[in-house]
Amino acid sequence: MGNAAIRTEGLSKRFGRVVALDGLDLSVEEGEIFGFLGPNGAGKSTTIRLLLHLIRPTAGSAWIMGVPVADVERAHGHLSYVPGDVSLWPQLTGLEILTYLGNLSGAVDLAFRDELVERLRLDPGLRARSYSKGNRQKIALVAAFMTRPDVLLLDEPTAGLDPLMEAEFQALAREAAARGQTVFLSSHILDEVEDLCHRVAILREGRLVEIAALADLRRLGSTVFEAVLDGPVPELADLPGVTAVEPTDGGVRVSVTGPPAAVLARLADAGLVRLRSREPTLEEIFLTYYEATPAQREAVAAAHGSRPAQVNDGEGGAPQ
């Protein structure tokens, strides 16, 4: 450790009057699986394209394995890339595309390439134009992993993959990290991030709003209390530390940052029947960072409400 695989200093990008990325300072260690999160349009793909030097920064600098990204011939010798939207040469077969991209990179371990093709259940004998989105994604994944690069820049790599292939991808990412390769993973799929990543950065409107280990994020986050009350729900929103209040069946769900004493006292006065506390789910943490509107929060809660894991997990919750 100690050597930064990816480093940025004040990295900024404007498109006309739109600020896509604003002063990003980032350092990703070798061998790390780093999650890069943020809502659509937050600047995730812009960051990755800046790291690849496909677009030029308005200000700031970036390095891959200590090489300035502008020196693409050296920097790209260290990395591979899976774009968010994979475009392939429609007339070429999958195998021809892998051969071409392999030739551009130099040495490719053909046995390893074939193993990847096998593991991702890719049929490389077809013309690319007949590939579905998932299959195009697989070509890009094989092409990225086959050179065993020091740094993998992955822009939503599992979009379009079925759950089985998603699991295979996670295994590949873990193996890569175990070999000392660095994985930079932009994603929307929080389960995937939770399962894979050591650290995450959260980007919003082009600015870095948080960068932390997942465990720390949870600790920093609020505690969720679910109370069943024998009586009307008291006013809670005015109490210190309360970040969200939602009515539930026969009670209330309240999120609190910091000491919960005042909230607990008021709930006790309101005829508390039962109280459960739990750590917030990753979704809840991210929604606070993403600054979702209450209606969006509710929609997410409704979408996940049916999942028993989140309701029953509670009870003081053993931190993972």
Add this chain to the structure above:
Amino acid sequence: MTATAAESPAPGAGVPYGRGRRAEVALARLSARLVRRGTGLLALTVAAYTAVEVFSYLGTYPDAASRARLATLQDNPALRMLQGIPHAIDTPGGFVAWDGGWVLVSVVGIWALLTTGRLLRGEEESGRAELVLASPLRAGRAVLVDLAVLACAITVVGAAVAVVLATAGTGAGGSVLFGLALAGFAATFAGVAAITAQAFEVRRRATGAAAAVFGLMFLVRMLANSSDSRGWARWLTPFGWMDELHPYRDPRWQALAALLAVPVLLGAVAVRLRRARDTGGALLAEPDRRTSRARLLGGPAAFAWRSTRGVLIGWVIGVAAYAFVIGSTLRTVTDLIADDPAYRKVLQALGWDAAQATKAYLSIMAALIGLLLALYACWRIGAARTEEAAGRLDNTLARPVSRRRWLVGHLLLTVAATMLIAVAASLALWTGTAIGGADVGITDTLGSVLNTLPVAVLLTGVALLLYGARPRLTVAASVAVAVTAYLVQLIGPALHWPRGVLDASPFHHLATVPAESFAPVSTVVMTGIGLALMTVGAAAFERRDLTGA
């Protein structure tokens, strides 16, 4: 369920799909949006070109005497082959229909086939058509709607020309007739492209096939007009229908009927063929599985060569076929020129004999080959742009490949491929002259064609500069520059345009090789400017962001 769900309207309520043809109207609006800018620009361009033609005619041939002299052009075989048979050229309208008509029909016809390929195959190839076909709209009907939109766009262009002609006082009847015929001509090639769009899975193939038909029809017209005995062949080609139309004096209604009926027929065939195939599929579908070939995958330049071979073969065949026809008719043409006392006088004034006249004519024909070479070079730089716009360049440049290495590969390929077409055209030209019995050697034909290469180098520079600075304009603007430059040299000198305007055209600086000796200074200057523009363009490309379509 929840309150929000209860408040939202029931599915389909308030949207009376299936009634009132809303899907058709929506598609028509969408397609109209896609073509309106191009249509507007083209209408303005052809209107301006027509106006220039009319006023140049009125200025150059103000009286009956000068117009009578013009009538001697009637029998010039070269002009008959290229521009068609002059008719009523003692009237401004008749002159424009003959002198400018072939340019107008070519430009509007090629635009029509490209636009049709884009709407009927490009939208499908990109997957966007599926969004449209998810609405209550059958595929055949969607083709019909797109064809209707194209017909409207083509009519606008034809009307623009007709209005200019009528306003300039060439006669309302003839103007309407010519505008209508121009629209019918363009619609015919839109119909051809509509059919090839059903036959091929990729847009490039579909428009390529339609362009091949266009080229073939032009060659048929050249042969048909090369001698009176072959005149019947005019009825085999839309170019011939335009020749037969005679809009400004004694119009032939059969020609107009052909120009209006054939597009309808072709459109109906296209709709019928569309119903017979799957969305995304084609009548001549290639199998999805094939044996992988590892050849020419070693690097960006080799890969670009691999990707471009098919189209290059098409260009070589097309340009060589044109050169062959020119060569094979060279003797007939120059014999006729030599027999004309008026021309002989002109030649004597220039100090030329008949052999030199042959060579001068060869040089004039080679200039058009030079234009084709320049157009190929512009298209070829555009192919590099397409690679970027489609997002495929990301795959290449995310590897240890510098932008310069990638671009230089494409540039060398452009130069090599242009040379290849030039040499093939020279050989075809020479083969044609040998068969036709003209007295020119292979060095003459090589010289005449290779002499035009500096123009191609210059236009490659223009295209590359655009690619670096304004990538979305790469092909459109460089092709516009090339065609304008050619037309300036074609029309300008005869109409005594100011020297400054003529000097702006690189074609104006070409020596009449092989009648004259090659001009080293202008060659070096043009090549130098071309190389400078390439350097600036490449530097701009290295500094800018990659951009999508």
